[in-house]
Amino acid sequence: MKWWKIASVVLLVYTFTAGLLVPLKSGIERVEPAVAATKQSLAIRFFGYNTFFTRPAEEPIRVWLYYNDRYALQARQVKPLNDTILEATFQMPANLPDGKSFVLLNALVDHPAAGASLLPAALTLRQVDSAEASLDRAWTDNPVTGLHLQRGFSFPYQNILYETIRNTYFHVPMWFVLLFLFAASVFYSIKYLHRPEVDLDRRAAAYAEVGILFGILGLLSGMVWANYTWGKPWSNDIKQLMTAAALLVYAAYFVLRGSFSDPEKSARLAAVYNIFAFASLVPLLYILPRMFDSLHPGATGNPAFGTQDLDNTMRAVFYPAIAGWTLLGFWIADLRIRYQRLRDKALGLD
Amino acid sequence: MDRAVLTFVLWLGIYLPAVFAEGNRDFMRETGKIYVVVATLLVILLGIVGYLIRLERRLTKLEHQTKDDA
Numbered sequence: 546m547k548w549w550k551i552a553s554v555v556l557l558v559y560t561f562t563a564g565l566l567v568p569l570k571s572g573i574e575r576v577e578p579a580v581a582a583t584k585q586s587l588a589i590r591f592f593g594y595n596t597f598f599t600r601p602a603e604e605p606i607r608v609w610l611y612y613n614d615r616y617a618l619q620a621r622q623v624k625p626l627n628d629t630i631l632e633a634t635f636q637m638p639a640n641l642p643d644g645k646s647f648v649l650l651n652a653l654v655d656h657p658a659a660g661a662s663l664l665p666a667a668l669t670l671r672q673v674d675s676a677e678a679s680l681d682r683a684w685t686d687n688p689v690t691g692l693h694l695q696r697g698f699s700f701p702y703q704n705i706l707y708e709t710i711r712n713t714y715f716h717v718p719m720w721f722v723l724l725f726l727f728a729a730s731v732f733y734s735i736k737y738l739h740r741p742e743v744d745l746d747r748r749a750a751a752y753a754e755v756g757i758l759f760g761i762l763g764l765l766s767g768m769v770w771a772n773y774t775w776g777k778p779w780s781n782d783i784k785q786l787m788t789a790a791a792l793l794v795y796a797a798y799f800v801l802r803g804s805f806s807d808p809e810k811s812a813r814l815a816a817v818y819n820i821f822a823f824a825s826l827v828p829l830l831y832i833l834p835r836m837f838d839s840l841h842p843g844a845t846g847n848p849a850f851g852t853q854d855l856d857n858t859m860r861a862v863f864y865p866a867i868a869g870w871t872l873l874g875f876w877i878a879d880l881r882i883r884y885q886r887l888r889d890k891a892l893g894l895d
Numbered sequence: 896m897d898r899a900v901l902t903f904v905l906w907l908g909i910y911l912p913a914v915f916a917e918g919n920r921d922f923m924r925e926t927g928k929i930y931v932v933v934a935t936l937l938v939i940l941l942g943i944v945g946y947l948i949r950l951e952r953r954l955t956k957l958e959h960q961t962k963d964d965a
Contacts, residue, residue: 565932569927594927595927706928707927707928707929708926708927708928708929708931708932709928709929709931709932709935711932712931712932712935715932715935715936715939716935716939719939755946758942758943758946761942762938762939762942762943765938765942766935766938766939769931769934769935769938770931770935773923773924773928773931774928774931873943877943877946877947880947880950881950884950884953884954884957887954887957887961888953888957891957891960891961
C-alpha cells in the first residue's frame with residue numbers, strides 16, 4: 546500500500562476524532578425576558594450552552610448588557626440557578642444613550658474559566674416616560690473590562706450553528722477534493738493532447754468522475770446542513786446554483802466522451818472540452834459567488850477564512866481534514882483508473 | 896441482496912427519525928443539533944460506499960468476462 550493511502554486514513558481518523566470530540570466554547574442561547582423598560586428593576590435569566598455556572602471558580606461570574614464600547618450596564622447581582630441558567634438582576638437606567646426610543650443590547654457573560662460569551666441583540670430596552678436631559682451614570686460606571694479567555698482546546702460557539710460547526714470538517718473539504726480532482730483531470734487532459742496515450746485519457750476521465758462524486762456529496766451534505774440552519778434544503782443561494790451549474794458542465798464532459806464511436810477522437814475532443822470545463826469552474830465556484838449576496842460565509846468579497854468563520858483551533862482540524870479527504874478522493878480515483886485499465890485490456894483496446 | 900440492503904437503509908432513514916420525533920419533539924434540533932452532523936456524515940459515507948459498490952460490481956462483471964475468455 547502506498548504511503549499516501551496510509552496518510553489518508555491517519556488524517557481522517559484524526560479529523561473524525563478531533564472534529565467530533567473537541568467541545569464547543571460556552572455560549573448564551575437566549576435571555577428571558579427579552580424586552581425591558583427604563584427605570585425597571587428586574588431579574589433576567591441567561592440560558593447558557595455548554596456552560597457550567599455552578600462550578601466553583603476563583604473569581605465571580607460577571608454579566609453585562611452592553612450597547613457599544615462606551616455604554617454598558619453591569620448586573621448588580623448574579624445568581625446561578627443551575628449549570629445552564631444564570632439569573633442576573635439589573636437596575637435599568639432612566640434614559641437611553643443618544644436619546645433613542647429603544648436600543649438593542651448585547652448580552653455578555655464573563656466566566657473566569659469558560660471565558661466571555663456574547664449574544665448579540667439579546668434584549669430590547671424601551672424608553673418609557675420622558676427622557677431626562679443628562680445620561681444616567683449607570684451606562685458608564687461599570688465598563689466591560691478584564692474579560693477572560695477560555696483555556697484549552699475548543700471550537701467557537703455560534704448561534705444557529707451550535708454543534709453543526711463541526712460540518713466544516715466534513716462538508717467544506719468536499720469542495721477542496723472536487724477542485725484538486727478536477728485539477729488533476731485537466732492536467733492529464735493537457736498531457737494527453739501533448740502526447741496521446743490511452744492511459745493519460747483514462748486518468749483524466751477517472752479524476753473527473755470521482756470529482757463529480759465529491760461534488761454531489763458536497764451538494765447533498767450541504768442540503769442536510771442548510772435544512773437545519775437556513776430553514777430549507779435549497780434556497781437558490783448563489784453558491785448552490787453555481788455548483789449545480791459546474792456539475793452539469795462536467796456531466797456534459799461524460800456525455801461528450803460517450804457520443805463518439807472512435808475512442809481516439811472521443812479522447813481528444815474530451816480533453817479539449819475538459820480544459821474549457823476547468824476554465825469555467827473558476828468563475829462559477831470562486832468568482833461569481835463572491836459578487837452576490839449569499840447565505841454562505843465568504844460572500845460579497847471576503848474570503849471565508851476570516852477569524853469570524855475559522856479560528857485557530859478549527860484550522861488545526863480543518864487543514865488535516867482537507868488533506869485526508871483529498872487523499873481519499875485520489876485513492877478512489879486510483880481504483881477507478883486500475884479498473885478501466887483492466888477493462889480496456891480485456892476488450893483489447895489497449 | 897442489494898434490494899434488501901436498500902430497503903434497510905430507507906427504513907433506517909425514515910422509520911428511526913419518526914420514532915425519535917414522537918411527541919412533537921424536534922429530534923434533529925435537540926442537543927445542539929449534533930444529529931445534523933451525524934446525518935451529514937452519513938450522507939457522505941453512504942455516497943462513497945455506494946460508489947465503491949458500483950465499482951465492485953463492474954469489477955465482478957469484468958472478472959466473469961475474462962474467465963469466460965480464458
